[in-house]
Amino acid sequence: MLKNRVLHVVLGTFGGLAGWALAEVLADRLDARAVLFLAVLAVVGLGGALAMLAELGPRRAAIASVVLAPPVAALAVWGAMRFATVPDFFNSGHALLALVVLGAVPMPFAVARAQGGRWGWFDYAALFTHAWNGVVRIASATAFAGVVWVVLLLSSVLLDLVGVTQLGEALRAPLTIWLLTGGALGLGLAVVAELADLLSPYLLLRLLRLLVPMVLAVVAVFVAVLPLRGLSELFGNISAAAVLMATAAGAVALISIAVDQGDDEAVSGWFLPECTRLLGVLVPILGGLAVWAVVQRVQQYGWTPGRVAAAAGSGVSLGYGVLYALAVLSGDRWMERIRRANLAMALVLIALAAVWLTPLLNAEALSVNSQMTRLGAGQTSAEALPLWQMAHDWGLPGQGAITALRTRAAEPGHAALAARLAALDGAQSRWQYELSSEAPDTTLERAAEVAVLPTGRTMPEGLWQALESSTRGLVLDGCARATPDGRPGCLLVLADLIEPWPGDEALFLFGSGPIALVGEAQGYRREGEGWRAAGDLRLMGNAPGVKATEAIDRLHTDGVQPVPAGVFALDIGGLRLLLRP
Numbered sequence: 001m002l003k004n005r006v007l008h009v010v011l012g013t014f015g016g017l018a019g020w021a022l023a024e025v026l027a028d029r030l031d032a033r034a035v036l037f038l039a040v041l042a043v044v045g046l047g048g049a050l051a052m053l054a055e056l057g058p059r060r061a062a063i064a065s066v067v068l069a070p071p072v073a074a075l076a077v078w079g080a081m082r083f084a085t086v087p088d089f090f091n092s093g094h095a096l097l098a099l100v101v102l103g104a105v106p107m108p109f110a111v112a113r114a115q116g117g118r119w120g121w122f123d124y125a126a127l128f129t130h131a132w133n134g135v136v137r138i139a140s141a142t143a144f145a146g147v148v149w150v151v152l153l154l155s156s157v158l159l160d161l162v163g164v165t166q167l168g169e170a171l172r173a174p175l176t177i178w179l180l181t182g183g184a185l186g187l188g189l190a191v192v193a194e195l196a197d198l199l200s201p202y203l204l205l206r207l208l209r210l211l212v213p214m215v216l217a218v219v220a221v222f223v224a225v226l227p228l229r230g231l232s233e234l235f236g237n238i239s240a241a242a243v244l245m246a247t248a249a250g251a252v253a254l255i256s257i258a259v260d261q262g263d264d265e266a267v268s269g270w271f272l273p274e275c276t277r278l279l280g281v282l283v284p285i286l287g288g289l290a291v292w293a294v295v296q297r298v299q300q301y302g303w304t305p306g307r308v309a310a311a312a313g314s315g316v317s318l319g320y321g322v323l324y325a326l327a328v329l330s331g332d333r334w335m336e337r338i339r340r341a342n343l344a345m346a347l348v349l350i351a352l353a354a355v356w357l358t359p360l361l362n363a364e365a366l367s368v369n370s371q372m373t374r375l376g377a378g379q380t381s382a383e384a385l386p387l388w389q390m391a392h393d394w395g396l397p398g399q400g401a402i403t404a405l406r407t408r409a410a411e412p413g414h415a416a417l418a419a420r421l422a423a424l425d426g427a428q429s430r431w432q433y434e435l436s437s438e439a440p441d442t443t444l445e446r447a448a449e450v451a452v453l454p455t456g457r458t459m460p461e462g463l464w465q466a467l468e469s470s471t472r473g474l475v476l477d478g479c480a481r482a483t484p485d486g487r488p489g490c491l492l493v494l495a496d497l498i499e500p501w502p503g504d505e506a507l508f509l510f511g512s513g514p515i516a517l518v519g520e521a522q523g524y525r526r527e528g529e530g531w532r533a534a535g536d537l538r539l540m541g542n543a544p545g546v547k548a549t550e551a552i553d554r555l556h557t558d559g560v561q562p563v564p565a566g567v568f569a570l571d572i573g574g575l576r577l578l579l580r581p
Contacts, residue, residue: 005190008053012186013179015046020178032086033077040076044103045069050186051107051134054193056114064110071354072102079357082364083395092393094309094356094363101353105346107134124339125261127346132201140199141188148184205257209267212254216279219251223285241297241310244290248317251283255324256342259335266335280328280338284321290314300511302379303370304386305394308363312352320345365397372401381480382408382417384473388430443472449479450508452492454560459492463506463524466531471508471522478510483549491552495562495570498534501525505534507570507577509555511548521548521577546575 022039030038049065056064076099080089090096108130109121116123156168170176192199258276260266267273291314298307323345327337355361368390374380382405390398402421409418427433447464464472481489490510497505506524525534554573561571570577 001194004054004194005187007058008050008186008190009183010186011046011050011053012182012184012189014182015042015050015186016178016180016182017175018042018046019182020175023178024174033080036080036086036089037073037077040073040099040103041069044072048103048107048110050189051138052111052114054137054189055111055130055133060114064107064114068103068106068110072099075099075102075354075357082359082362082397084399088393088395092305092364092395094305097309098353098356101349102357105350105353109346122343124343127343128256128261128339132205133196136199136201136204137189137192140192141185144188144191145181145184148180152180205260208254208257209272212258212267212272212279213275215247215251215254216275216282219247219279219282219286223282241290241293241314244286244293245310245313245317248283248286248290248321251279251286252317252320252324255280255283255338259338261339263335277328277334280324280334284318284325287314287318287321291318298370302374303367304389305363305367308361308366312356316345316349316352319348362397364394367394368397368401372404379481381477382414383420384477387420387424388427388433391424392430443469443476446472446476449488450475450490450492451488451556452494453555454494457494460494460504460506460531462529463492463531466524467508467522475508475510478548481511481549483553485553485556487552487556489549489552491555493555493560493570495560497562497570498525501534506531509548509552546572551575551577 019042022035022042026038027035045065045068048068049061052061052064055061079095079098080086083089083092108127111130112120112123112126114120116126120126152167152171156171159165159167171180255276258267258272267276291311294307294310294314298311320341323341324338327334327341330337356363359365371380371385371390375382375385385405387402387405391402392398394401402424405417406421408414409421424433444465447459450459450464452459467475475490479488479490483489490508493507493509494504495507496503497507503526505526508522508524510521523534524531551572555570558571558573
């Protein structure tokens with residue numbers, strides 16, 4: 001026992017020493033990418049060896065960490081090459097997540113392989129046990145290290161009261177911080193490993209199983225109500241995809257916990273197994289909706305690194321869902337097939353994280369190409385480009401795009417783009433840039449660019465001013481696009497659709513996405529001498545995916561034809577766009 005604790009403390013302290021050397025000594029002496037390589041090598045190598053030490057022993061833990069750490073460190077440097085600085089690489093967020101996946105997910109495979117021989121990493125029971133043991137042990141050791149620091153800090157404060165300041169001064173030294181933290185983590189892991197029979201994950205897993213019926217009920221209600229509410233509200237913004245992915249991830253975790261490492265340990269009886277099966281059938285619906293939400297947003301506004309990450313995450317959710325549904329519907333051995341699906345998707349996650357850091361999946365370059373292509377095709381205006389993100393968050397590809405846009409802005413007819421680039425150059429933060437770029441609101445003078453129906457009507461006085469600046473920008477962005485018949489992709493329709501409201505209501509149609517989406521159509525009504533946003537829009541008919549550009553062409557061809565729908569609706573080739581009070 002003592003030897004085990006000494007080994008853990010020594011390795012943890014050595015890891016702390018390595019961290020101190022990298023942060024305090026080598027950071028200013030080596031190239032930043034060399035420091036990144038050594039830092040990832042230390043975290044994955046020493047941290048992995050410390051995490052696997054209790055189960056594999058010193059020699060095999062060292063071998064496993066030597067196998068795992070260098071490829072992860074090399075991929076980290078490769079991924080950082082697309083950014084000007086290493087901090088920019090980490091600030092992107094998705095790169096750090098990929099490194100966490102590469103550093104953590106393979107460790108249970110390494111332990112299972114070392115203990116079970118050549119085919120050990122296909123032993124699902126061992127993988128399940130090692131993964132959850134690792135989670136509990138690392139969490140417990142981290143909590144112990146936190147408690148150690150709380151006790152030391154309180155002790156230093158107490159001693160300061162009687163004039164003994166040496167402890168407080170020592171605790172503020174960077175070397176002390178690194179060494180104490182590493183040693184405390186090592187000691188915590190050693191003690192937790194010794195008490196494996198007492199501190200196991202199984203109590204937590206048994207409790208989490210009880211959440212399956214509750215999550216099933218919530219997801220079932222969501223799926224049942226969705227056809228009644230429609231997809232327009234669901235896909236109003238990208239956060240819908242995030243919520244769907246998070247819910248799918250929670251469902252996947254609970255299903256994996258319910259089927260456990262084998263049939264003997266899995267949920268039993270009839271209630272929990274049936275709830276688990278039903279939840280497995282619903283996961284692909286969540287994953288599919290998440291994918292569709294991302295697709296809709298990309299069609300509207302093009303790719304960004306965040307949307308590329310969302311596409312990857314939603315694809316993983318859908319992959320889990322499809323495999324789970326096939327497993328559940330396959331017959332009696334559905335639990336065993338879910339375990340195989342978990343094993344397969346873990347390998348997919350590792351591969352995806354590795355590819356994410358290579359040029360094969362360069363989210364920043366993909367996003368720049370998308371935005372510049374949309375600009376060249378007239379699908380977006382230069383003013384609507386995410387310039388701040390390109391310059392500061394999209395790495396070297398984004399900075400290259402800014403250089404190309406500066407050349408474009410120097411040409412005649414691009415004064416608005418030049419003004420935004422000037423605001424970008426003078427801003428110290430994204431907030432300051434957005435504030436300065438909105439200050440001269442050029443949209444107020446551009447109301448004439450919006451076509452009006454019925455023919456012969458003009459935009460009512462005060463209506464354009466009633467729109468928020470961002471909404472005016474979206475409408476004008478639509479004007480820059482072309483409909484299938486070559487018309488500008490923006491339109492104002494004036495019609496009396498709600499009888500209790502005096503006069504005509506105003507409907508703006510714009511953009512390239514389905515008009516059922518929030519942002520592709522906006523309704524307004526009179527209020528005294530002015531105008532205000534009114535009600536919400538509902539599309540009734542057999543083709544709810546009709547795009548705003550198609551609707552604009554139909555209205556120009558067929559004219560404005562209000563039809564009764566409880567209140568009046570706007571008829572668009574048999575479809576009805578309803579403004580609901």
